[in-house]
Amino acid sequence: MLSTQRAGDDSQYLLVAKLDNARSVSNILKAIHFKDTAIIFASPMGIKVTVEDAKCVQANAFIQEAIFHEYNIKADQLAFKINLTVLLECLTIFGSSAVPGVCTSLKMCYAGYGCPLILMLEEEGVLTDCSLKTLEPDEVLDFDFCSTNVVNKIIMKSECLKEVFSELDTTSDVLQILMSPDEPYLQFSTFGNAGSSHSSFPKDSEMMESFQCSKTQTNRYKISLLKPSVKALALSARISIRTDDRGFLSMQYMIKLEDGQICFVEYFCSPDEEVNDGED
Amino acid sequence: MCSMKCTIPGVNLKVFGRAIQSLSKIGDELYFEPLEDGLYLRAVNMCRSAYGCFQFFPNFFSNYIDSLPDKNRNSDDGEALLRCKLGMKSILTVFKSLPTIDKTVEKCRIALDPTEARLVFQMYCRHGIIKTHKLAFTECETLQAVFSKDLCPNKLTAVPKLLCDAVLNFQNNQEEITLIIRPDFMALKNYVDDEADPHKVIHTELTLSPEEFEQYQAGVDADVTFCLRELRAVLAFADITSLPLTLQFETAGRPITLSITSDQSFEANFVLATLAEVEASEPSAAAGAQESSLRKSGSHERFRNTRKQNGKSSVNRNSSNNTYTEKQQSSKPEHSLHHSATVRDRPGTSHAADDMMNDDEDFSVMMDVTAPEEPYTSQPPTTVPEKNTRGTEQPVRKKVIFRHDTDDEDDEDGWHLNARAAENFINAAGSVSSEDRHAKILSSKEKDVNRVATVVQDHSKQIQTSSEAAQTSSGSSSTGGVHNVGRTFLSLKSGSGDTSPVVPMQNTNLQSESDESDNEVEEEIPATPPMKKFRSLFFGTQSSTQSTQSQQKSVILAPDSDEEH
Numbered sequence: 001m002l003s004t005q006r007a008g009d010d011s012q013y014l015l016v017a018k019l020d021n022a023r024s025v026s027n028i029l030k031a032i033h034f035k036d037t038a039i040i041f042a043s044p045m046g047i048k049v050t051v052e053d054a055k056c057v058q059a060n061a062f063i064q065e066a067i068f069h070e071y072n073i074k075a076d077q078l079a080f081k082i083n084l085t086v087l088l089e090c091l092t093i094f095g096s097s098a099v100p101g102v103c104t105s106l107k108m109c110y111a112g113y114g115c116p117l118i119l120m121l122e123e124e125g126v127l128t129d130c131s132l133k134t135l136e137p138d139e140v141l142d143f144d145f146c147s148t149n150v151v152n153k154i155i156m157k158s159e160c161l162k163e164v165f166s167e168l169d170t171t172s173d174v175l176q177i178l179m180s181p182d183e184p185y186l187q188f189s190t191f192g193n194a195g196s197s198h199s200s201f202p203k204d205s206e207m208m209e210s211f212q213c214s215k216t217q218t219n220r221y222k223i224s225l226l227k228p229s230v231k232a233l234a235l236s237a238r239i240s241i242r243t244d245d246r247g248f249l250s251m252q253y254m255i256k257l258e259d260g261q262i263c264f265v266e267y268f269c270s271p272d273e274e275v276n277d278g279e280d
Numbered sequence: 281m282c283s284m285k286c287t288i289p290g291v292n293l294k295v296f297g298r299a300i301q302s303l304s305k306i307g308d309e310l311y312f313e314p315l316e317d318g319l320y321l322r323a324v325n326m327c328r329s330a331y332g333c334f335q336f337f338p339n340f341f342s343n344y345i346d347s348l349p350d351k352n353r354n355s356d357d358g359e360a361l362l363r364c365k366l367g368m369k370s371i372l373t374v375f376k377s378l379p380t381i382d383k384t385v386e387k388c389r390i391a392l393d394p395t396e397a398r399l400v401f402q403m404y405c406r407h408g409i410i411k412t413h414k415l416a417f418t419e420c421e422t423l424q425a426v427f428s429k430d431l432c433p434n435k436l437t438a439v440p441k442l443l444c445d446a447v448l449n450f451q452n453n454q455e456e457i458t459l460i461i462r463p464d465f466m467a468l469k470n471y472v473d474d475e476a477d478p479h480k481v482i483h484t485e486l487t488l489s490p491e492e493f494e495q496y497q498a499g500v501d502a503d504v505t506f507c508l509r510e511l512r513a514v515l516a517f518a519d520i521t522s523l524p525l526t527l528q529f530e531t532a533g534r535p536i537t538l539s540i541t542s543d544q545s546f547e548a549n550f551v552l553a554t555l556a557e558v559e560a561s562e563p564s565a566a567a568g569a570q571e572s573s574l575r576k577s578g579s580h581e582r583f584r585n586t587r588k589q590n591g592k593s594s595v596n597r598n599s600s601n602n603t604y605t606e607k608q609q610s611s612k613p614e615h616s617l618h619h620s621a622t623v624r625d626r627p628g629t630s631h632a633a634d635d636m637m638n639d640d641e642d643f644s645v646m647m648d649v650t651a652p653e654e655p656y657t658s659q660p661p662t663t664v665p666e667k668n669t670r671g672t673e674q675p676v677r678k679k680v681i682f683r684h685d686t687d688d689e690d691d692e693d694g695w696h697l698n699a700r701a702a703e704n705f706i707n708a709a710g711s712v713s714s715e716d717r718h719a720k721i722l723s724s725k726e727k728d729v730n731r732v733a734t735v736v737q738d739h740s741k742q743i744q745t746s747s748e749a750a751q752t753s754s755g756s757s758s759t760g761g762v763h764n765v766g767r768t769f770l771s772l773k774s775g776s777g778d779t780s781p782v783v784p785m786q787n788t789n790l791q792s793e794s795d796e797s798d799n800e801v802e803e804e805i806p807a808t809p810p811m812k813k814f815r816s817l818f819f820g821t822q823s824s825t826q827s828t829q830s831q832q833k834s835v836i837l838a839p840d841s842d843e844e845h
Binding site: 160163164167169184193194195196197198199200201202204205206207 | 367369370371373376377380384398405407408409410411412413414415416
């Protein structure tokens with residue numbers, strides 16, 4: 001119904017995206033919601049939402065155009081900054097809990113630089129119009145994480161890592177990640193007030209889907225920066241952990257949406273310089 | 281250092297984890313000691329009124345090595361060298377989520393890492409995941425409680441479910457519970473503490489018949505009161521094992537022991553202090569009774585904490601005790617005192633306990649805290665009297681009581697009262713130097729065990745004494761109804777040299793409903809902070825009647841020479 005009512009109006013928009021279930025988008029965006037503002041990039045391939053903190057950590061949520069049941073974009077790249085908190089509140093305006101059988105449909109429209117982001121949400125005949133101011137997009141960090149630089153890569157099921165991350169010793173400043181072709185293969189360590197805790201995963205565990213480690217690397221990352229990634233981990237089914245030659249960490253989470261479609265969330269984090277053992 | 285290693289199979293981890301969780305509700309530190317006959321885990325609470333000990337026999341483990349062979353042993357007693365304590369918080373992080381552990385952990389290995397000086401807990405989980413926790417520990421001496429449970433005349437054995445269901449009926453914020461045993465029934469009652477109006481408080485009582493118990497032995501009729509929170513901690517553990525729990529106790533004031541001994545692989549013992557209540561009656565009679573009861577209930581529990589670094593003796597748990605020298609913990613004395621006040625009311629002090637305390641300089645913490653009769657010889661009380669002065673009705677535990685014994689009948693003449701009060705308190709009539717006053721008052725205690733005088737003396741006692749004496753008598757008369765206080769607290773502030781305790785009038789709230797007491801006694805000094813009311817018990821200075829007469833009405837807080845005579 002939205003499309004019939006507004007078919008003519010859409011010509012003014014550079015971006016029109018429609019989705020049957022707004023919850024898909026809102027859940028993914030919650031997984032990267034650790035800051036108030038986010039940069040939205042739209043391209044013919046889909047929408048990417050980026051959140052950054054302290055110039056050290058970056059989270060990206062990718063919503064491919066295949067997820068939308070209608071996706072029209074009239075530009076190669078659109079970018080704007082928006083208040084992510086407000087966006088999430090609008091997306092969940094009909095309530096955030098999942099009532100079976102009831103879907104909130106969403107239509108997003110953006111008319112270009114300086115124009116607000118228009119959201120139209122409808123649930124069971126009730127229509128909500130939201131207009132969110134857009135801001136000048138900031139420069140986003142480019143972690144320059146290309147496959148050629150990747151030293152170690154592990155793909156595993158998220159299940160066991162969920163426990164590790166949820167039980168992280170919060171008195172520890174850092175999370176140390178060791179990846180190695182030798183024992184202990186993959187180890188997460190914290191150093192807190194009570195002592196140190198280590199969780200190690202063997203490479204032949206059934207949790208491991210792929211284990212490609214060429215070099216032993218031990219890197220430390222600030223726990224405060226990685227804490228937000230736990231939300232994404234909780235939603236995900238699989239995770240890919242990669243480190244490059246500088247010790248930068250990339251964690252990619254594969255999230256299955258309610259309708260079976262797949263989205264990706266990615267976290268980049270730079271290592272703690274002082275204790276950067278780097279490559280051994 | 282010795283190297284200990286043991287492995288707990290997954291099936292036993294639940295018991296182990298739950299044991300640690302129940303000990304965590306008792307104390308803040310877990311004492312860890314692997315011995316030949318098993319691994320001991322112990323905890324004690326801050327004021328030494330609760331103690332828990334688990335002994336896991338070697339057959340609890342799939343592999344148990346308490347130390348390396350003899351050549352590495354260099355301890356003089358030949359036992360395992362590792363005696364340490366861990367912070368509860370750190371060990372709880374290892375056993376944080378028991379349901380998860382139950383599902384995922386296959387075994388747990390505990391080992392001492394001598395090089396890093398860490399106690400290593402390794403959880404071998406499914407899918408090959410290994411979680412290693414390296415915890416820092418502190419070396420310490422053995423924490424041991426000496427208690428004799430087998431000599432207790434009262435013994436109840438029940439399945440934990442019975443007691444768990446019983447305590448469910450009590451409110452969550454209920455602090456203490458009274459267990460009443462008689463030959464034909466057993467009852468649990470909530471303990472109402474110093475409530476001014478008993479009708480304003482919920483009273484809960486649950487009666488169980490002997491048939492509900494697996495074993496029911498009621499040797500002596502007893503009403504023992506102890507801390508409910510600690511009982512819940514014990515029951516939380518007992519519940520998962522479903523093994524019968526045995527309670528052994530004697531009478532009020534003696535500790536109650538809760539034990540699980542029917543399992544082949546471990547044994548659990550908890551000792552809780554109980555409130556010692558003394559029924560107030562005739563002062564002298566009460567005193568006598570109290571004295572005897574005190575002696576009887578001398579601390580039979582002793583924590584032997586041979587901390588070499590603390591040369592001092594153990595802590596006297598009695599809150600009334602000034603000699604609360606808590607070495608082990610730097611916990612706030614007031615709190616402990618307060619706690620002990622609540623937990624154990626002591627009807628007076630036991631000389632025996634006191635002697636023990638004083639004699640065993642190295643250790644001996646009385647588990648069963650009964651206020652020593654003369655606890656204050658060593659130092660000024662650390663507790664604030666008002667803590668103890670609550671409610672006037674009996675049993676008076678925490679209150680500061682002043683002696684009112686023989687004065688009642690002489691109320692009409694405040695001066696006489698003063699004199700008498702003074703006499704009661706002080707052995708030597710006449711002036712007592714301030715520094716002696718403390719001692720004097722203590723010695724006067726012998727006369728009246730029940731009474732605890734909390735005296736707060738401010739400077740210039742001398743002047744006050746006479747006036748105060750007047751007050752005291754009136755005050756004491758007003759508190760005629762009050763009987764002994766379980767604990768004696770003295771906040772003797774500096775007494776002037778008088779021997780007779782002076783009870784200021786403001787002490788009226790200390791309970792007294794002696795009608796006969798002079799009205800003037802009831803007066804309160806306007807704008808007197810409550811603390812002072814309690815504090816100024818009296819300080820006996822001299823039993824001068826003339827001073828008291830003029831003083832009947834006013835409470836003297838500051839010396840005023842005019843009022844003296």
